Amino acid sequence: MSLPFGRIHNFSAGPSALPVEVLAELAEGIYNHEGAGMGVMEMSHRSPEFEAILAQTEADLRELLSVPPNFRVLFLQGGASTQFSLLPMNFGDGGAHIITGTWGQKAVEVNPTAKVVHDTGAPYRSIPTSLEFSVDAPYLHITSNETIQGVQLPSFVSANVPVVADVSSDILSRPIEFDGVGLLYAGAQKNLGPAGVTIVLIRQDFLDRAKCDVPMSSYSVQAKSGSLYNTPPTWSIYVTGRVLAYWKRLGGLPTIAAQNAAKAKLIYDAIDGSDGFYLGHADRDARSQMNVTFTLRDASLTSTFLLLAEAVGLSGLAGHRSVGGVRASLYNGVPLASAIALADFMNAFAGAKGL
Ligand SMILES: Cc1ncc(COP(=O)(O)O)c(C=O)c1O
Known part of the structure; x- marks a missing residue:
């Protein structure tokens, strides 16, 4: 066909x-967004038009994923790989990690203080036999879907500490159980939209524990500024919004x-x-x-x-x-x-x- x-x-x-x-409807956003006389790429990120786009994109993501009200939604840059480093920068040393494939390995490689509590080991064909963990750590990191090996956890793990999940390659593919989750992150470029924007969902009480002196890397600075601390990837956010609206319609x-x-x-x-x-x-x-x-x-x-x-x-x-x-x-x-x-x-x- x-x-x-x-x-x-x-x-x-x-x-x-x-x-x-969605691609077929993007011309409107390129040339003249809703009668603004300019395209989304050309308008200020502080204009009422873009603020409306950002708010609608967040609202649609919340609705589609049933994001609980005590979670904040951030639109960041740097891809999922940047989150690997932001986690220890914000939540301190000694994060616990479960490795079920290459991306889980990479998250550990950039954090010398990470504690690996489970590593399936190459060639990464399987998932842990138990999905319940008790750790002494600020958080427990998992990769819900290992993109390279094609290994997916049937659900998030349950743990005595907030679960942090790299959901880059399966966000918006199935319902998310938010109980026990502290933070989820995903680059948009697989299920959500174009490359350039990274979505972070963070529970408010976990966010309250974040401490980082580098403003661009600080989850709390980004949350306080409503993802507008600096110029966000406006076009990527707009297209992501169109994709979310499309799925809502369907x-x-x-x-x-x-x-x-x-x-x-x-x-x-x-x-x-x-x-x-x-x-x-x-x-x-x-x-x-x-x-x-x-x-x-x-x-x-x-x-x-x-x-x-x-x-x-x-x-x-x-x-x-x-x-x-x-x-x-x-x-x-x-x-x-x-x-x-x-x-x-x-x-x-x-x-x-x-x-
Ligand atoms: C599960 C997973 N995590 C992280 C990454 C890295 O994402 P980025 O290129 O946005 O840093 C990828 C990219 O393929 C991925 O599949």
Whole structure:
């Protein structure tokens, strides 16, 4: 099935596909936003027009995710990677970490005082057997979805300290249970919008414990200034707002979650029905709905698979160099038609190679 505007099937791990309906409506925001006579990129971040955009974006995010009122929403810069360092800068040494893949490792690498309380270890196929932890630390850090290995926690962990979760690659893909959460953060460029804005949701009493003398790095300075301490990434926030409004129109999280489950099922069924031609990387109970990772039993066929896929308009499928094989990222903006096209291709390729 072909996609509108000559677009191809985009399985990139991020930045990644955005809903085409949203892209089609962005011209208004580029040239003349709601009769302001200028585009969003050209207007002051302190103008009433932009303040309205920021407020609506926050309101829609709160509504879609059912964010409790005692959480603050921040729109920051620097990507999720910057949060790895901001956490110890704001909450002190000795953060406890659970590592279930590469991004969890990276969060620890930049914090020499981090205490690793669980490390699944390479090749990161599984999730911890128990999701209950008791630690002596200011917070417990997890990565809800490991983008590179395609390993996703079924839920957040429960702990005796605030849970801090990197939700970069699965925010807005399923409901969030906020009990026990201190802080969530995500770069927008997978499920929410374009690169450039990082969303932080922080519980007020956890925020009250944050101390940092560097204003741009201080959660409390950013919260007090309503994410307007300096010039925020206005265009990225605007597009994120359009994406959120789109999902609200379509029915919100129940629609998104159902669509994601259907897309992931198509690809996992193609793997499981291939009689071992394709081998899923993650254990079944650890499988990600966002990033489906697999290898080919005959690894020498991988490059042919990827070349032929690209030739028929299936793009961005090469696995991360540390895992190899294939990775299909099925973020919210990837249409069902793309997952159908990939599943068909996988079945045909396995058939042609003598399944
Ligand atoms: C789970 C996870 N955390 C962090 C990052 C890094 O994000 P950023 O590039 O916004 O720093 C990524 C990027 O792919 C990711 O998937």
